[in-house]
Amino acid sequence: MKTRITELLGVQYPVIQGGMAWVAEHHLAAAVSEAGGFGLIGGANAPGEVVREEIRKARELTGKPFGVNVMLMSPHADDVAKVVVEEGIKVVTTGAGNPEKYMDMWKAAGVKVIPVVASVALARRMERYGADAVVAEGCESGGHIGEQTTMTLVPQVVDAVEIPVIAAGGIGDGRGIAAAFMLGAEAVQIGTRFVVSKEAVVHENYKQRIIKAKDIDSAVTGRSHGHPVRCLRNQMTREYVKLEAEGKSFEELEYLTLGALRKAVQEGDITMGTVMAGQIAGLITKEQTCKEMIEEMMAQAKELLGRD
Numbered sequence: 569m570k571t572r573i574t575e576l577l578g579v580q581y582p583v584i585q586g587g588m589a590w591v592a593e594h595h596l597a598a599a600v601s602e603a604g605g606f607g608l609i610g611g612a613n614a615p616g617e618v619v620r621e622e623i624r625k626a627r628e629l630t631g632k633p634f635g636v637n638v639m640l641m642s643p644h645a646d647d648v649a650k651v652v653v654e655e656g657i658k659v660v661t662t663g664a665g666n667p668e669k670y671m672d673m674w675k676a677a678g679v680k681v682i683p684v685v686a687s688v689a690l691a692r693r694m695e696r697y698g699a700d701a702v703v704a705e706g707c708e709s710g711g712h713i714g715e716q717t718t719m720t721l722v723p724q725v726v727d728a729v730e731i732p733v734i735a736a737g738g739i740g741d742g743r744g745i746a747a748a749f750m751l752g753a754e755a756v757q758i759g760t761r762f763v764v765s766k767e768a769v770v771h772e773n774y775k776q777r778i779i780k781a782k783d784i785d786s787a788v789t790g791r792s793h794g795h796p797v798r799c800l801r802n803q804m805t806r807e808y809v810k811l812e813a814e815g816k817s818f819e820e821l822e823y824l825t826l827g828a829l830r831k832a833v834q835e836g837d838i839t840m841g842t843v844m845a846g847q848i849a850g851l852i853t854k855e856q857t858c859k860e861m862i863e864e865m866m867a868q869a870k871e872l873l874g875r876d
């Protein structure tokens with residue numbers, strides 16, 4: 569399935585991996601790229617030097633192209649933005665903000681820039697600033713989210729810009745990929761399904777929580793202070809939502825979730841940790857290799873789209 573995105577990224581399949589904090593480290597990024605998709609190292613809140621090490625380790629595992637996601641709310645975003653250039657990374661995605669201030673530096677270094685956007689306005693602005701593509705991410709996604717659903721956001725972004733659009737949020741199988749293509753997307757970004765891949769270095773409790781999740785197990789914390797984060801329901805989300813209803817300040821609420829994602833991903837604390845996952849978690853039933861996942865999803869998508 570050739571699209572402008574497979575050409576841009578030099579990949580076999582129009583599937584890119586989400587730049588998930590703590591999850592998208594070198595093993596996962598290399599495995600997705602080796603399987604014919606496009607892997608990404610998630611910069612998240614990590615210092616530049618940690619991201620540099622991750623890039624180098626991924627290069628030991630794959631000769632195929634992979635990229636880096638720069639999380640713009642990170643205090644280390646400036647450093648990570650420079651490290652990707654120094655390390656010769658050719659594709660950057662960005663999340664949780666507006667990457668304008670890095671665009672000139674990246675373009676001058678020949679880096680393809682693919683901002684993740686949650687609105688038509690930001691998609692248009694990114695195109696004007698020279699973005700090569702955008703990821704239109706609906707609020708079905710895990711982690712930090714916008715307001716629009718994938719179903720409504722993707723076709724509106726597709727109509728608003730000339731650059732190719734990658735759909736994200738709520739996509740976990742070939743039906744989701746086919747649907748995204750029907751909305752005009754030229755690739756998809758997948759996160760939650762890859763969290764339960766064999767190659768993802770994620771605590772077994774976290775993987776099992778996703779595998780066992782039902783459709784209604786998703787919760788959003790932080791809406792009251794403008795930083796909505798989607799994760800799976802647990803004691804932490806119940807306490808968080810209760811404190812939000814009581815009108816507690818951003819600082820008090822942040823205290824509850826300090827380090828909570830790491831606690832869940834690395835220590836397996838799925839009770840008080842933040843189990844970030846998208847609403848598609850309920851559809852995900854088994855651990856597989858990234859190759860098995862991608863080949864299964866693409867076969868299903870191709871059949872639905874009537875292509876060989």
Ligand code: TUI
Nearest residue numbers: 589663664665666684685686705710711712713714797
């Ligand atoms: O960035 C994400 N998802 C993330 S980042 C993250 S790390 C984190 N951890 C704890 C709390 C908060 C963050 C976890 N998940 N997705 C891409 C994304 N970007 N979704 C929404 C946006 C977005 C939202 C508003 C992008 C730009 C924006 O406005 C920028 C502007 O200036 O207009």
